[in-house]
Amino acid sequence: MIEKIGALWPEIILFAAACIVMVVGLSPTAAVRRLCAPLAGAALIVAGIVAWFTTPAAHGPLPMLPLFGKTLVAGVGVLLALLLAGTPDREYESAIARGATGYDPIRANRAEFWAFFLFSLTGAMLCAGADDLIWLFLALELTSLPTYIMVAVSTGRNRSMEAAVKYFFLGALGAAVFLYGFTLLYGGTGTTRLFAPAGEPSIASILAAQAAGPGINAVAMTGLVLSFLGVCFKIAAVPMHFYTPDVYQGASSAVAGFLAFVPKAAGFFTILILAGAAGWWGSSPVDAGGSLPQPLHQIVLIVAILTMSVGNALAVVQSSAKRMLAYSSIAHSGYMLVGVVAGPGPANAPYTSNGVAAVLFYLLSYGVMNLGAFAVLASLERRRADGSADEADDVNDLKGLCATRPLLGWTLVLSVVGLLGLPPLLGFWAKLPLFTSAISSNEIGLVIVLGLNSAVAAYYYLRLASVALLESPELTNDTVRSSPFPARAVAGLASAVGIVLLAAWPLNQWAMQGGRYQRVEPLKAAEGTPPARVDAGAPAAR
Amino acid sequence: MPTLLADTDVGSYLPILLLITMAIVFAIANLAASNLIGPRRTGHVKGMTYESGMNPVGTARKRFNVRFYLIAMVFLVFDIEIIFLYPWAVTFPNIDHAVADGAVWLGRILFFLLTTVVAYVYGYRKGVFRFD
């Protein structure tokens, strides 16, 4: 009990900060209300440092995943806090500043927005450290429930509301599907503990025993597949991807940047945890790198192929930059699933053949690069005919950006070229291990699809870059102006620096640590395979 | 102390069944009796609101004040809180004092109740409880 709480200090800090922000943000004094964002940022920095020093190694197949996941979420979270600056209550606060209206807490959204931002990040951190199905379920819901409200209040327009409703309903559907999957997983194994110290019953050890013996229980396998399909909603993978472009377009650019990273990170932590519990099994020698148990392996493979192909094919035809980035976000989920299919490889495999480490590093670099692209969009706005400001969305709004606003323009060019994966930049070093790990686990077909998709992606990424770099600004371009929040440009700049420099840092060693995989010992039958099998419900129990 | 349904003697639920049956029969009997032997008079005065009730004005399809929804949502917090109290309340009298400390158990649930105070403070600051 106590040691479990000891592993949760970063989450406790974030949660307490969220509660404080929720109350502070309702102050009638504007200066106090403005403390919300700095408080959230400070809490994230503290939580990140605490996570780095206090997170212990977990039991189970991926011992370093909690450490990597929590620090990653806190680190990118600081940048996201910069990106989201000024999003909530924009029109309402300026009306108060003009003296047009008084402050009525019931009409303000700022406190909720920042508190929910912190709650959502808390949920993502909890996902990374989950070792129980109930915990995992609650963490996933804690990640996604606040995001629905963040979308709804991100702009004052009807389309944000529509996006939030669409997101909420599909999110509830996804949650129901993975909840049913968790239920069947519990039913097939008799416990909700995912990982436990060696010798104690847990889902991982029971599934290992089943896989070593008669094969994984059909109910548990159905549960694994359903859980995976449900979590596909969080990562915007194919059977559950429909909402992505609409929601990203309806939400403000900053919130869209948030949605592209946090639920995706939580979803991939969940997928890695579930896949780790199922185990990557070699066909003949026990300690050779292997693949996921059979039906699951096929399904993840198909979802990966469909996700990247659909995402890239539809991104090509978009004229809205946000929709294009949304489809590209779908495609990137497909790339990352390649690493899940490839698996961690044989024991002590080098970085290049560890698919799990590749996924984690890709998650990090996708978070940084994607943030840069959305930060540029959030820093630009278009004046509409009625004088109100709307965010830049059309690709044509970006014409000649490098000439008019060099800082934003070059940030955009760097992020899209990074997302494309050209050699010197971060994206290349992220994509390379996905290729090599898939090759070393003999998924040649998958590698070919991945290569073809990267080529298709070049078309629309380079189009975005060339619009900003090569085309001259239109004469009507004076309707596009910078948004009054320099923090967003700072976030973009930080990510641009990251795209250039992070590749040089030994961050992949960190991801390698995070992706370290150790096989779970099968639970010995003598210790009572499923402890539950003891003649359940028989009259003898009376 | 039976904790499983199979261990429980179903017969001990007979009084409850009896009670429910009596309640239903009583309600139906009253309705039937007033229908059968009650006088039937209709008219304007008969349809009027009784004593201190308000006179009905306007249609029923009136927009409710948004505060009703807010109260409904605040209610949900306390409603769900109760679910967690039930298992605790069932377990608390039966804890083995040799292995568990009653004070710690009480402290845990008090901490849990304290967390709902956060929701209450938030609701208060938000102005959910103001009716002006």
Added chain:
Amino acid sequence: MIGGTLVTLLAQGPIPADMGGVTLAHYLVVSAVMFVLGLVGFMVRRNLIIMFLCTELMFQAAGIALIAFSRFHMNHTGQTFVIFVLTVAAAEAAMALALVVLLFRRKETLDGAAWRELKG
């Protein structure tokens, strides 16, 4: 679909069960039917409230299966899980209420098709 899979799975009998006449399979079939009904209803209906009720139906289907499994495995974990499922369902209900009220005040309708500003 899923219900059918489950029935065949259980007919093969990886988990033989007997709960005094009513077997585990009975509960699972009920829960699977509820889940599929919710899924179909979600796809077919366009009224936002009904769609939300369908997702609730799916949540409760999981709840029934959890309790049945809990009884079958003779541990209380499944029942504990149900309490948390109920909590999350209540949180979602509050959120659905808020969103639906917000939408209704803007358009005076609960028809999902009335909201077509975003293409797709």
